[in-house]
Amino acid sequence: MLTRDEAREIDEERAHYPDDQAALIDALKVVQRHRGWVSDEGVRDIAEHFGMSPAAVDNVATFYNLIFRHEVGDHVILLCDSVSCWLTGYDEVHAKLEERLGVRLGETTEDGRFTFLPMCCLGACDHAPVLMVDEDLHRDVTPERVDEVLERYPAGTES
Amino acid sequence: MEKPLTKNIRPGEPPLDIAAYEKAGGYEAVRKAVRMDPQDVTQMVKDARLRGRGGAGFPTGMKWGFVPMGEDAPRPRYLAVNGDEMEPGTFKDRLLLEGDPHLMLEGVIVACWAIQAEVAYIFLRWAYHEAAAVLEQAIAEAHERGYLGKNILGSGLDLEVHIHASAGRYMAGEETGLLNALEGKRSTPRAKPPFPPVVGLWGKPTVVNNVETLASVPAIVTHGAQWYLDLSDSDDGGTKLYGASGKVKRPGLWELPLGTTLGEVLQEHAGGMRDGYAFKGCLPGGASTDFLTSEHMDVKLDFEEVQKVGSRMGTGTIIVLDDQACPVAMVRNLERFFAQESCGWCTPCREGLPWTANLLDAIERGEGEPGDLEKLDMHAELLGPGMTFCALAPGAMEPLQSALKYFRDDFQRHIDEGACPWRRT
Numbered sequence: 001m002l003t004r005d006e007a008r009e010i011d012e013e014r015a016h017y018p019d020d021q022a023a024l025i026d027a028l029k030v031v032q033r034h035r036g037w038v039s040d041e042g043v044r045d046i047a048e049h050f051g052m053s054p055a056a057v058d059n060v061a062t063f064y065n066l067i068f069r070h071e072v073g074d075h076v077i078l079l080c081d082s083v084s085c086w087l088t089g090y091d092e093v094h095a096k097l098e099e100r101l102g103v104r105l106g107e108t109t110e111d112g113r114f115t116f117l118p119m120c121c122l123g124a125c126d127h128a129p130v131l132m133v134d135e136d137l138h139r140d141v142t143p144e145r146v147d148e149v150l151e152r153y154p155a156g157t158e159s
Numbered sequence: 160m161e162k163p164l165t166k167n168i169r170p171g172e173p174p175l176d177i178a179a180y181e182k183a184g185g186y187e188a189v190r191k192a193v194r195m196d197p198q199d200v201t202q203m204v205k206d207a208r209l210r211g212r213g214g215a216g217f218p219t220g221m222k223w224g225f226v227p228m229g230e231d232a233p234r235p236r237y238l239a240v241n242g243d244e245m246e247p248g249t250f251k252d253r254l255l256l257e258g259d260p261h262l263m264l265e266g267v268i269v270a271c272w273a274i275q276a277e278v279a280y281i282f283l284r285w286a287y288h289e290a291a292a293v294l295e296q297a298i299a300e301a302h303e304r305g306y307l308g309k310n311i312l313g314s315g316l317d318l319e320v321h322i323h324a325s326a327g328r329y330m331a332g333e334e335t336g337l338l339n340a341l342e343g344k345r346s347t348p349r350a351k352p353p354f355p356p357v358v359g360l361w362g363k364p365t366v367v368n369n370v371e372t373l374a375s376v377p378a379i380v381t382h383g384a385q386w387y388l389d390l391s392d393s394d395d396g397g398t399k400l401y402g403a404s405g406k407v408k409r410p411g412l413w414e415l416p417l418g419t420t421l422g423e424v425l426q427e428h429a430g431g432m433r434d435g436y437a438f439k440g441c442l443p444g445g446a447s448t449d450f451l452t453s454e455h456m457d458v459k460l461d462f463e464e465v466q467k468v469g470s471r472m473g474t475g476t477i478i479v480l481d482d483q484a485c486p487v488a489m490v491r492n493l494e495r496f497f498a499q500e501s502c503g504w505c506t507p508c509r510e511g512l513p514w515t516a517n518l519l520d521a522i523e524r525g526e527g528e529p530g531d532l533e534k535l536d537m538h539a540e541l542l543g544p545g546m547t548f549c550a551l552a553p554g555a556m557e558p559l560q561s562a563l564k565y566f567r568d569d570f571q572r573h574i575d576e577g578a579c580p581w582r583r584t
Contacts, residue, residue: 024343064326082247125404
């Protein structure tokens with residue numbers, strides 16, 4: 001079941017639309033914010049709240065890449081791999097991150113601290129290469145700056 | 160020169176609050192518009208020759224004019240703001256949203272008056288957390304001042320503005336994909352016609368406008384269509400936020416007259432290439448535009464002139480390819496992006512884009528075969544305009560077909576030498 005807070009936050013969004021289903025993506029984001037990701041149970045909870053089938057909810061959930069249907073670490077690193085970052089040093093930053101994290105794109109570190117994901121253009125191309133950790137944008141990233149960025153996100157904390 | 164889009168933006172400082180924004184002449188356009196007949200507001204935007212800044216360049220006033228008006232017209236009507244900005248290499252709307260949220264909000268209110276819409280949704284890209292925060296604040300302030308809410312400024316129009324933060328996917332920025340995303344569905348495209356101004360959100364008339372387009376509206380209403388036309392070095396009106404990224408000296412954004420030449424943007428504003436790098440080519444307006452090369456430096460970046468040389472102004476944010484990056488690898492990066500972001504709705508795009516990306520990958524690795532370039536040529540045609548449901552795949556073919564035209568020798572060398580010439584250096 002949705003928690004009271006989850007249900008309240010979802011219903012606040014529902015009030016913005018003439019049709020309930022419009023708030024489905026908001027609902028997935030609310031559940032993800034509270035639980036870190038959207039499990040099968042999360043899908044069922046939302047389906048029940050909206051009076052939809054779990055399959056109909058999952059149909060939408062699996063379309064959007066920022067809805068996590070797998071468990072993720074305490075922090076999610078989104079490394080931009082689009083063209084402007086590729087032109088300005090993506091390969092070097094990518095290699096350094098792989099080395100430091102000990103995982104490849106799409107994987108979570110053994111200690112559960114980081115999930116490392118590829119991401120398309122983050123809209124900060126004048127400061128490429130860029131990456132996001134959780135909701136923070138890091139601009140002009142170099143291999144030398146990777147450690148300093150990672151240090152800001154200790155295990156067991158969520159920003 | 161006058162800079163209606165960026166006059167209030169001071170880098171590194173928070174945006175103007177509503178009191179400061181009003182003091183700088185803000186919300187004058189709303190006060191003026193609500194005393195005008197809505198159709199006269201639309202006519203003003205037509206006369207100013209404002210064309211959509213999201214990439215397609217559709218005339219904004221004409222789009223507003225498609226909305227059925229009058230007593231018998233369907234209600235409610237909606238405005239959807241396209242703030243998805245997911246075109247790779249594009250970062251202009253972020254500046255406007257974070258730097259001066261009231262400017263775009265003022266444009267939203269004027270547009271809603273013109274089409275008599277009661278609800279506007281600002282569709283924001285998920286990554287724009289700061290933009291969402293300053294917009295929330297701006298919306299709350301506008302409510303307090305009576306620019307939003309019931310019977311705005313005594314005009315008889317009730318207007319609410321809501322923010323919808325996306326959950327990813329490039330397709331959510333496609334006009335009809337955006338409508339599906341707002342309805343809580345997968346952002347696949349819809350069949351056109353009917354077009355959104357007639358049948359849009361929940362079947363009701365809906366205008367979808369880009370952030371920069373709406374931010375351009377207040378100055379037109381405040382100063383008049385002729386003033387706006389005079390800002391431009393083009394047949395169409397206004398200023399444009401141009402940008403540059405890649406290995407230029409000063410990547411960034413500049414508000415310049417519409418029709419500023421490619422050479423001026425790259426040389427005078429972006430400062431030319433970084434030391435040790437030479438210019439090889441560029442995409443003038445995001446990932447889905449055709450390459451231009453050094454022979455095009457005198458081309459005016461506007462809706463007509465760039466088309467005459469086989470490309471499009473697109474979003475006006477230029478991505479520069481330097482001599483030390485492999486053009487095949489750059490195009491592979493672009494096609495990977497498009498293949499990944501294809502929504503899978505129609506077959507040419509779903510199947511053709513991965514084929515294209517894989518073929519480019521093989522060529523870049525030195526495993527290309529004779530005939531591969533002709534296969535790529537064929538894909539550029541089969542995924543081109545008219546062959547697919549929406550503009551994603553045709554857009555994806557623009558950098559490919561032009562790279563095959565301008566950099567064909569570089570492609571051929573990969574195949575002949577069995578290796579990427581750039582990897583060895």
